[in-house]
Amino acid sequence: MNKHFSPTMNRRAFVIGTAAVGAGLAIGLDLPFGGPAVVRAADGSPEIGAWVVIRPDDTVVIRIARSEMGQGSLTGLAQLVAEELECDWTKVTTEYPTPGQSVARKRVWGDFSTGGSRGIRSSQDYVRKGGATARVMLIQAAADAWKVPASECTAANSVITHTLSGRTTTYGKVAEAAAKLTPPAEVKLKDPKDWKLIGKGVKRLDTVDKTTGAMIYGADIKLPGMLNAAIKDCPVFGGKLKSFDEAKIAGLKGVKKVVKVGDTAVAVVADTWWHAKTALEALPIVWDEGDNAKVSSASIAKWLAEGLDDAQPAYVGNKNGDAKAAIAGAAKKVEAVYSYPYQNHATMEPMNATALYTADKCEVWCGTQNGEAAFAAVLEASGLPAEKCDVHKVMPGGGFGRRGQTDYVRQAVMIAKQMPGTPIKLLWSREEDMAHGRYHPITQCKMTGAFDANNNLIALHYRLSGQSILFSLRPEALQNGMDPAAFQGVAQSGEAAFGYSVPNLLIEHAMRNPHVPPGFWRGVNVNHNAIYMECFMDELAQAAGQDPLEFRRKLMGNHPKHLAVLNAVAEKIGWDTPAPQGVYRGIAQVMGYGSYVAGAAEISVTDGSKIKVHRIVASTDPGYIVNPAQVERQIAGSFVYGLSALFYGGCTVKDGKIEQTNFDTYNSMRINEMPKVESVMVPSGGFWGGVGEPTIGVAAPAVLNAYFAATGKRIRSVPLRDQNITFA
Amino acid sequence: MANLTINGKTFTLDIEPETPLLWAIRENAGLTGTKYGCGIAQCGACTVHMDGVAMRSCGVTVSEAEGKKITTIEGLASGDSLHKVQEAWIAQDVPQCGYCQSGMIMAVAALLNEKPKPTDADIDEAITNICRCGTFAQVREAIHTIASA
Numbered sequence: 027m028n029k030h031f032s033p034t035m036n037r038r039a040f041v042i043g044t045a046a047v048g049a050g051l052a053i054g055l056d057l058p059f060g061g062p063a064v065v066r067a068a069d070g071s072p073e074i075g076a077w078v079v080i081r082p083d084d085t086v087v088i089r090i091a092r093s094e095m096g097q098g099s100l101t102g103l104a105q106l107v108a109e110e111l112e113c114d115w116t117k118v119t120t121e122y123p124t125p126g127q128s129v130a131r132k133r134v135w136g137d138f139s140t141g142g143s144r145g146i147r148s149s150q151d152y153v154r155k156g157g158a159t160a161r162v163m164l165i166q167a168a169a170d171a172w173k174v175p176a177s178e179c180t181a182a183n184s185v186i187t188h189t190l191s192g193r194t195t196t197y198g199k200v201a202e203a204a205a206k207l208t209p210p211a212e213v214k215l216k217d218p219k220d221w222k223l224i225g226k227g228v229k230r231l232d233t234v235d236k237t238t239g240a241m242i243y244g245a246d247i248k249l250p251g252m253l254n255a256a257i258k259d260c261p262v263f264g265g266k267l268k269s270f271d272e273a274k275i276a277g278l279k280g281v282k283k284v285v286k287v288g289d290t291a292v293a294v295v296a297d298t299w300w301h302a303k304t305a306l307e308a309l310p311i312v313w314d315e316g317d318n319a320k321v322s323s324a325s326i327a328k329w330l331a332e333g334l335d336d337a338q339p340a341y342v343g344n345k346n347g348d349a350k351a352a353i354a355g356a357a358k359k360v361e362a363v364y365s366y367p368y369q370n371h372a373t374m375e376p377m378n379a380t381a382l383y384t385a386d387k388c389e390v391w392c393g394t395q396n397g398e399a400a401f402a403a404v405l406e407a408s409g410l411p412a413e414k415c416d417v418h419k420v421m422p423g424g425g426f427g428r429r430g431q432t433d434y435v436r437q438a439v440m441i442a443k444q445m446p447g448t449p450i451k452l453l454w455s456r457e458e459d460m461a462h463g464r465y466h467p468i469t470q471c472k473m474t475g476a477f478d479a480n481n482n483l484i485a486l487h488y489r490l491s492g493q494s495i496l497f498s499l500r501p502e503a504l505q506n507g508m509d510p511a512a513f514q515g516v517a518q519s520g521e522a523a524f525g526y527s528v529p530n531l532l533i534e535h536a537m538r539n540p541h542v543p544p545g546f547w548r549g550v551n552v553n554h555n556a557i558y559m560e561c562f563m564d565e566l567a568q569a570a571g572q573d574p575l576e577f578r579r580k581l582m583g584n585h586p587k588h589l590a591v592l593n594a595v596a597e598k599i600g601w602d603t604p605a606p607q608g609v610y611r612g613i614a615q616v617m618g619y620g621s622y623v624a625g626a627a628e629i630s631v632t633d634g635s636k637i638k639v640h641r642i643v644a645s646t647d648p649g650y651i652v653n654p655a656q657v658e659r660q661i662a663g664s665f666v667y668g669l670s671a672l673f674y675g676g677c678t679v680k681d682g683k684i685e686q687t688n689f690d691t692y693n694s695m696r697i698n699e700m701p702k703v704e705s706v707m708v709p710s711g712g713f714w715g716g717v718g719e720p721t722i723g724v725a726a727p728a729v730l731n732a733y734f735a736a737t738g739k740r741i742r743s744v745p746l747r748d749q750n751i752t753f754a
Numbered sequence: 755m756a757n758l759t760i761n762g763k764t765f766t767l768d769i770e771p772e773t774p775l776l777w778a779i780r781e782n783a784g785l786t787g788t789k790y791g792c793g794i795a796q797c798g799a800c801t802v803h804m805d806g807v808a809m810r811s812c813g814v815t816v817s818e819a820e821g822k823k824i825t826t827i828e829g830l831a832s833g834d835s836l837h838k839v840q841e842a843w844i845a846q847d848v849p850q851c852g853y854c855q856s857g858m859i860m861a862v863a864a865l866l867n868e869k870p871k872p873t874d875a876d877i878d879e880a881i882t883n884i885c886r887c888g889t890f891a892q893v894r895e896a897i898h899t900i901a902s903a
């Protein structure tokens with residue numbers, strides 16, 4: 027055995043490995059006389075509540091319901107449980123319950139969805155209680171054995187001590203007895219000041235296998251007798267499959283079957299994926315593209331531009347005073363129109379899922395951000411009831427919001443259903459992934475600001491026109507037709523509240539929904555709202571003849587948390603001292619996902635078109651920080667994702683289809699283009715904000731504002747490559 | 755039929771000579787540590803060593819790879835000891851989703867073979883892999899840690 031493979035990692039690999047071949051975490055019930063049922067994990071070890079399993083060798087298995095996709099939540103969630111459990115962190119391993127097991131146990135693990143930077147913040151309370159409950163039961167079991175009151179016993183590092191006698195025992199020794207106890211009705215959680223593990227940058231629990239090639243991603247699943255499928259869905263969204271000429275590829279090596287997938291797609295099933303993909307490329311396909319084939323980026327832009335007109339209907343998301351009247355009577359007005367394009371998630375691993383369908387069972391193995399949604403998709407596509415279906419989650423090669431959708435899961439089941447008994451691994455080519463994203467929504471925004479004679483900002487009208495994600499994906503969440511999420515970052519209150527006080531304010535959304543399917547793309551609506559608002563704030567500051575930071579500060583008196591992170595980046599980047607020769611600064615702030623964030627950039631520009639980013643400073647106040655090392659990585663990662671979109675991204679539409687096909691036409695930043703992000707964490711406590719997404723909001727506006735400082739030129743549309751601006 | 759030498763082992767594969775090496779490795783030899791990201795030599799997820807040189811295996815055919823010594827991420831460690839790049843990656847907690855990291859590690863290992871003490875400029879030039887999670891700062895730090903050991 028390799029000495030670098032810690033036992034913890036081996037066990038974790040084993041858990042995932044067995045899940046991958048279908049064993050999963052079997053859960054059995056013991057029904058002893060006179061006590062509650064003991065629930066057992068696959069290896070027979072007892073559960074101490076649904077979140078914790080303790081093995082006789084003291085190994086602590088912590089159940090994780092949310093999905094790890096690189097963001098580090100698996101480790102953070104384990105830290106939350108372990109903090110209250112008072113267990114030995116070096117003995118912690120994790121496993122995923124399946125959605126099928128959760129449903130069978132009345133959703134004992136709660137919500138599986140992992141999006142909106144909610145993985146930790148919306149489960150922190152009940153998972154900590156899960157840890158605390160197990161600790162109380164373990165201590166009680168030891169006290170019972172010693173015949174002493176539990177109040178005389180303490181637990182630390184998986185060891186229970188009877189303080190008066192000095193006797194000790196371990197969690198592994200009392201786990202069986204603890205499992206038979208009735209869980210306490212109430213547990214008290216620690217005061218945050220007593221946390222030892224929460225707040226510590228402990229190493230991730232899932233690293234080793236990612237460095238040896240041993241980590242199994244969805245694309246790596248192997249099942250006995252498995253075949254591989256490649257798929258093409260109608261490239262025009264909303265179009266249909268008309269026909270395909272199977273005979274043309276009949277003789278090709280390895281091809282087993284050509285199947286229709288729903289009304290819109292065709293798949294080739296072959297012995298290897300390479301054979302399936304090459305055969306699919308040779309397959310003559312006729313599409314019924316429908317009316318959407320007439321849509322182009324230009325036609326969408328025109329339609330959105332019409333929505334900027336005040337005469338068109340719009341939903342009001344945030345309002346104060348009478349902005350229109352104040353603007354009409356103002357001493358000075360500033361107006362600008364901005365736009366933001368479609369973006370593909372371009373997860374490093376293209377979409378994929380493996381399905382095995384038999385007459386009485388349907389199982390799927392896949393990376394997903396929402397195990398329960400994937401499970402629901404399996405039920406629907408297979409037509410089988412919940413007790414005959416399950417989903418085994420494996421590591422996804424990135425999510426960023428894309429894997430919260432279940433289109434690829436449904437497709438895999440629809441193919442497998444046509445070949446009962448044969449496991450089918452469906453893998454999208456990168457080209458299919460680019461053609462069938464759930465794209466960052468497209469918008470435009472017209473902003474008008476008005477000043478009084480003393481250059482005080484008296485009114486701001488922010489009119490957004492464009493696509494609603496909820497309209498397409500969660501129509502039930504619309505409020506009388508309005509998409510409340512459209513106002514992320516500029517909302518009246520809540521987890522994405524506007525951080526400025528303007529006496530006359532009107533923020534509204536003219537909804538325009540083109541046929542290109544939108545999705546939750548890391549940062550979601552914060553991305554464009556933060557660009558529009560924060561770049562326009564700079565324009566207003568310039569019009570008022572004021573420093574961009576000072577101008578903002580004056581409007582932020584009633585928003586101390588927004589202001590605190592802004593001040594933190596200003597201080598770190600040295601706003602009050604001159605930048606180095608030829609280097610220019612930009613600054614931005616926003617609130618999203620319950621966290622307050624700000625960013626600042628130092629750039630230089632050559633020939634007006636070559637940008638070198640020298641420094642990036644980012645600050646966040648997410649209330650509490652579970653693992654600062656992972657928060658730092660999420661902040662840096664969000665800048666790479668956000669700046670890639672700013673410089674290289676943008677998906678355009680021609681003849682109803684997305685034009686970009688691969689990383690040659692939809693590029694991503696490389697190491698030479700990205701400086702280290704200097705993060706300043708200022709957790710103020712008392713609330714739980716998200717981490718994975720919020721800081722992406724300030725990445726683009728900080729750089730765009732620095733570009734203006736360097737060149738005197740405003741850039742009001744994304745991506746920069748459209749304006750021949752790139753990295754130096 | 756093709757003979758490929760992967761991680762010191764000879765694989766006799768029933769495969770068309772024009773198949774990209776990436777798929778021969780993943781599907782025919784069954785070594786899934788080497789990843790598919792783009793298939794057009796853009797992203798680097800499929801990077802392996804061919805006679806010690808980093809190559810994007812999606813852009814190399816089986817016939818071109820025949821007779822060459824191919825090393826994949828699974829063959830980087832020697833016996834019980836992980837390669838120093840893998841060790842540094844673990845010490846630095848580099849991977850996020852990890853999907854790009856096989857290719858990243860293979861590219862870095864090849865760079866360090868050639869230049870044991872790379873400068874930032876050397877790193878910028880040699881490491882052109884895409885990482886959608888954005889692990890670049892940790893990658894750079896880990897390389898410098900190895901170089902200064």
Ligand code: FES
Pocket residue numbers: 789790791792793794795796797798799800801810811812813
């Ligand atoms: S898969 Fe070979 S470079 Fe992307």
Ligand code: FES
Pocket residue numbers: 096374423424849850851852853854855884885886887888889
């Ligand atoms: S770690 Fe996820 S793509 Fe690099």
